[in-house]
Amino acid sequence: MLSVTNLSKHFGTHTAVSDFSLDVGESEFVTLLGPSGSGKTTVLRMIAGLLEPSAGQIHIASQDVTSLPPQHRNIGLVFQSYALFPNMTAWDNIAFPLRIRRWRAEAIRKRVDSLLELVGLSHRARFHPDSLSGGERQRTALARALAFHPPLLLLDEPLSALDAKVRQGLRSFLKDVQRTTGVTTLMVTHDQEEALELSDRVVVMNAGRIEQVGTPADIYYRPASTFTAHFIGRVNALQATVRAVSSDSVVVDWNGVLMEWPHPVNQSWSAGDTVTLFARPESVQVSPTQNPGQIPARVTHLSFSGALTNVHLRAGDTEIVADILSSQAGWLTNGAEVYVNMIPPKRAESQ
Amino acid sequence: MKSKSMLSLSIFIPIFAFVALFAIYPAIGMVIGSFSNGSHATLANYKSALQGQYLSAFATTSLLSLEGALIGIVGGGLVTWALTRSRLTWLQSTLTAVSSVMANFAGLPLAVAFMATLGTSGFVTIVFEFLFGKNLTDLGFNLASATGLMIVYATFLVPLAVILLLPAVHSIRSEWEEAVYTLGGSIWRYIRAVVLPILTPSLVGTFALLFANAFSSYVTAYAIAGGSINLIPIQIGYLIDGNVTMNLGLGDALAMLEMVVLGLAVVVFLAMQRIAGPNKRGGEGRA
Amino acid sequence: MHKWFVRIILTLFILQMALPVFGLVLFTFEGGGNFSVSPYTQLFTDSAFWSACLQSLVISVLSVALAIVLITPAIWYGYMYYPQILRVIEGFSFISFVIPAVVLGLAYVQFFSGPPLALAGTPALLPFAFTLLGMPYYVQAILNRLRLMDAKTYHDAARSLGSSAWRSLLQIQAPLLRTGIVNGSILVFSMGAGEFTITDLTTGGSYTTLPVYIQVAFGNTPLEGSAMAVFSIVISALLVFLAMGAFGRKRREYQ
Numbered sequence: 001m002l003s004v005t006n007l008s009k010h011f012g013t014h015t016a017v018s019d020f021s022l023d024v025g026e027s028e029f030v031t032l033l034g035p036s037g038s039g040k041t042t043v044l045r046m047i048a049g050l051l052e053p054s055a056g057q058i059h060i061a062s063q064d065v066t067s068l069p070p071q072h073r074n075i076g077l078v079f080q081s082y083a084l085f086p087n088m089t090a091w092d093n094i095a096f097p098l099r100i101r102r103w104r105a106e107a108i109r110k111r112v113d114s115l116l117e118l119v120g121l122s123h124r125a126r127f128h129p130d131s132l133s134g135g136e137r138q139r140t141a142l143a144r145a146l147a148f149h150p151p152l153l154l155l156d157e158p159l160s161a162l163d164a165k166v167r168q169g170l171r172s173f174l175k176d177v178q179r180t181t182g183v184t185t186l187m188v189t190h191d192q193e194e195a196l197e198l199s200d201r202v203v204v205m206n207a208g209r210i211e212q213v214g215t216p217a218d219i220y221y222r223p224a225s226t227f228t229a230h231f232i233g234r235v236n237a238l239q240a241t242v243r244a245v246s247s248d249s250v251v252v253d254w255n256g257v258l259m260e261w262p263h264p265v266n267q268s269w270s271a272g273d274t275v276t277l278f279a280r281p282e283s284v285q286v287s288p289t290q291n292p293g294q295i296p297a298r299v300t301h302l303s304f305s306g307a308l309t310n311v312h313l314r315a316g317d318t319e320i321v322a323d324i325l326s327s328q329a330g331w332l333t334n335g336a337e338v339y340v341n342m343i344p345p346k347r348a349e350s351q
Numbered sequence: 352m353k354s355k356s357m358l359s360l361s362i363f364i365p366i367f368a369f370v371a372l373f374a375i376y377p378a379i380g381m382v383i384g385s386f387s388n389g390s391h392a393t394l395a396n397y398k399s400a401l402q403g404q405y406l407s408a409f410a411t412t413s414l415l416s417l418e419g420a421l422i423g424i425v426g427g428g429l430v431t432w433a434l435t436r437s438r439l440t441w442l443q444s445t446l447t448a449v450s451s452v453m454a455n456f457a458g459l460p461l462a463v464a465f466m467a468t469l470g471t472s473g474f475v476t477i478v479f480e481f482l483f484g485k486n487l488t489d490l491g492f493n494l495a496s497a498t499g500l501m502i503v504y505a506t507f508l509v510p511l512a513v514i515l516l517l518p519a520v521h522s523i524r525s526e527w528e529e530a531v532y533t534l535g536g537s538i539w540r541y542i543r544a545v546v547l548p549i550l551t552p553s554l555v556g557t558f559a560l561l562f563a564n565a566f567s568s569y570v571t572a573y574a575i576a577g578g579s580i581n582l583i584p585i586q587i588g589y590l591i592d593g594n595v596t597m598n599l600g601l602g603d604a605l606a607m608l609e610m611v612v613l614g615l616a617v618v619v620f621l622a623m624q625r626i627a628g629p630n631k632r633g634g635e636g637r638a
Numbered sequence: 639m640h641k642w643f644v645r646i647i648l649t650l651f652i653l654q655m656a657l658p659v660f661g662l663v664l665f666t667f668e669g670g671g672n673f674s675v676s677p678y679t680q681l682f683t684d685s686a687f688w689s690a691c692l693q694s695l696v697i698s699v700l701s702v703a704l705a706i707v708l709i710t711p712a713i714w715y716g717y718m719y720y721p722q723i724l725r726v727i728e729g730f731s732f733i734s735f736v737i738p739a740v741v742l743g744l745a746y747v748q749f750f751s752g753p754p755l756a757l758a759g760t761p762a763l764l765p766f767a768f769t770l771l772g773m774p775y776y777v778q779a780i781l782n783r784l785r786l787m788d789a790k791t792y793h794d795a796a797r798s799l800g801s802s803a804w805r806s807l808l809q810i811q812a813p814l815l816r817t818g819i820v821n822g823s824i825l826v827f828s829m830g831a832g833e834f835t836i837t838d839l840t841t842g843g844s845y846t847t848l849p850v851y852i853q854v855a856f857g858n859t860p861l862e863g864s865a866m867a868v869f870s871i872v873i874s875a876l877l878v879f880l881a882m883g884a885f886g887r888k889r890r891e892y893q
Contacts, residue, residue: 048533050529069532070529071534071535071537072535074535075533076533081524081526083524083530085530085544085545087545087548088544096536097534097535097536100534100540145533145534148535359803360720362711362712362715363715363720363723365708365712366727369769370730370770373766373767373770374733374737374770377742377745377748377750380745381741381744381745381748384748426651426654429647432647433643433644433647433648437644444882446648446651446652447882448875449655450655451878452875455832455874456871458832460662460870460871463856464659467658467662467665467669467864468657468660469661475657475661505654506655506658509651509654510655563735563736566738567738567740569738569739569740584740587744590744591740591743599748603748606744606745609738609741610736610741613736613737613738616735617732617735621729
């Protein structure tokens with residue numbers, strides 16, 4: 001559907017995006033995830049036609065649109081600030097692109113009314129943006145971007161201006177709308193939870209380059225780089241030595257304990273290498289007595305955060321954080337001697 | 352609690368006393384004076400104020416002020432647009448400052464500046480003759496004419512329009528333009544459907560204020576045109592300065608009429624400011 | 639095409655602004671036929687010029703003081719507790735747009751010429767007149783500042799710590815309002831320093847401020863008068879840049 005090849009953008013001597021390539025399939029939901037300044041919004045704006053690329057091509061439905069002005073690209077774009085026109089009602093905002101396309105009045109009325117129903121704003125149709133809440137503005141902007149049946153929808157940090165509770169509700173709403181309309185979607189965000197929850201695939205970006213492309217589970221459990229591992233959630237970085245390599249997994253030695261670990265993406269490990277393993281806090285098991293494959297550790301700090309209790313541990317000179325269900329953490333006390341092991345990421349999780 | 356809030360209201364006494372004594376008292380005095388011939392009530396002042404040279408002075412002043420306001424709003428609008436388009440921030444702030452200075456450049460100094468520039472031996476006149484071999488005067492140009500006065504007025508009306516329009520033009524966000532493009536519209540569609548509706552209140556309000564400003568110009572007009580153009584402020588000036596026999600009642604009536612015109616313009620300005628206000632924040636609900 | 643249009647408009651505007659000022663400056667140097675700086679040397683050795691400057695300074699400073707004392711507390715208190723009263727004051731502030739200088743002069747001559755307020759013929763009316771003329775600008779300068787600095791929160795904080803309203807105004811708000819006061823003062827000052835009509839009408843020419851002296855000088859020694867006009871443009875430009883500087887500082891403080 002969307003095919004981007006070797007896209008680059010320079011601002012003077014500063015390189016905002018370099019050599020960015022990505023293919024997005026029909027009805028797929030892909031997210032560009034990265035910190036601010038990683039170039040993700042620049043990529044989005046080049047696809048929308050609001051920025052001219054320094055190099056590279058953009059194809060939409062196998063048509064080269066690289067030098068096409070934005071008004072002829074037929075892309076729906078939801079702006080971070082929504083960019084609703086303050087002088088028009090919600091209804092008129094949504095009708096705007098249809099009037100440009102010279103739809104008949106009756107067709108416009110039908111389409112706008114059904115979109116307002118889709119986004120649950122029929123009762124707000126006659127309101128101006130200023131009297132809509134943040135979430136309502138967001139939904140109006142989404143309806144406007146979808147009004148003319150664009151084959152591609154771009155979302156620029158669509159939820160970042162909203163407070164946490166509204167954001168959570170709109171996330172599932174956004175996913176529902178994308179599923180019902182089947183529109184191919186490319187979203188930009190710096191919020192990893194949002195990216196993991198919504199996307200079919202996530203593109204992690206850093207300093208203008210792609211760090212990793214993969215399914216949310218891939219990105220989460222099998223980060224290809226230290227950057228990805230640390231950017232997405234909390235992670236324990238463990239030093240280990242590779243003992244044996246097989247076709248799809250390796251055996252590593254961590255503090256004298258042998259573990260089977262999936263072979264990482266983008267890297268090749270061989271026996272004898274010292275490597276870094278990334279283990280999420282919820283993949284750390286803690287028990288009061290030593291089971292096979294566990295090493296001793298001492299609890300240094302406990303903090304209760306509702307459903308989970310964060311257990312800070314020290315094993316030798318390694319700091320480890322474990323998330324334990326609070327309902328099963330009652331026995332843990334500061335200074336307690338415990339035993340820990342890592343649950344290796346499973347192949348099944350990385351499909 | 353009640354007595355405390357009455358006490359706190361006393362903080363407003365000085366300002367209201369000031370306005371009452373130095374604005375409202377003289378204004379009421381003029382209302383009364385305009386209906387009096389010194390001993391009893393009469394409408395004679397208004398009768399003479401609305402005929403002959405005074406009526407034609409109103410017509411001339413209104414026409415010139417409308418013309419000046421139109422020049423100011425078109426010129427100022429274009430300059431403001433160009434300023435916000437220019438990426439050079441130093442140029443923007445310098446020209447904004449220059450506008451503040453020039454919007455207050457008036458009176459005899461401004462008149463003399465123009466005599467030294469476009470007068471019979473002004474440097475532009477001389478350079479023009481040197482370049483094109485033609486004298487501006489021979490081409491029919493005369494600084495002491497309505498055209499000359501317009502050129503002089505434009506020198507403070509255009510920068511005044513720039514200062515008044517800048518906040519509104521700045522409030523137009525670049526995303527709106529981008530949004531129009533991604534939704535399939537052209538730049539003309541953007542101007543017609545978004546820019547003009549948002550700017551209209553500011554444009555109308557600014558027009559009203561420019562009109563008021565031109566209407567009440569006295570020293571500049573007098574210095575440039577002298578008695579050759581019949582303007583209301585100049586007529587009022589005559590009445591006080593004693594160029595004609597002192598007639599305070601007639602002066603008051605002329606002043607009242609001028610104040611009615613200016614008051615209307617200021618009311619339009621304030622009303623438009625209230626409409627424009629919410630747009631600056633990004634839109635208003637009228638549901 | 640866009641770019642060229644922008645450049646052409648800005649160039650024309652710069653020319654429009656620069657040409658008359660340039661003409662005036664050129665005239666002061668070459669008005670006598672040959673290049674000469676004598677209008678300026680004459681000007682700066684003319685004691686009457688300096689006394690006119692002093693008269694202007696005195697009147698303008700008095701106007702500024704009057705504006706600060708009369709307007710600031712009322713605007714501040716109205717903004718805090720009485721928005722309706724604030725709106726009335728804001729409306730009143732535009733009176734000076736409705737009453738043009740020549741009309742205000744006419745009115746003052748008529749109504750302040752006999753007891754108990756026989757002020758016409760003396761400069762006593764001028765600070766009041768200039769404060770009235772500068773009021774819309776001063777009120778807006780203070781209001782802009784109040785809106786920008788979130789005055790209500792500071793006031794609530796001061797009150798919650800046990801401070802009285804007056805103490806809050808003097809010790810907390812006034813220092814924070816300073817840039818607004820400075821900005822508004824500069825506007826009132828330049829209004830006063832450049833005013834001719836009302837000065838001439840109400841004092842009957844008995845009080846010579848700089849604009850009045852410029853008027854007089856144009857009649858007798860046009861070159862020196864023009865040099866004074868250049869001088870007053872330079873001063874007003876300096877004041878504007880000073881005000882912009884205060885505005886810039888205000889921005890930095892609150893980022």
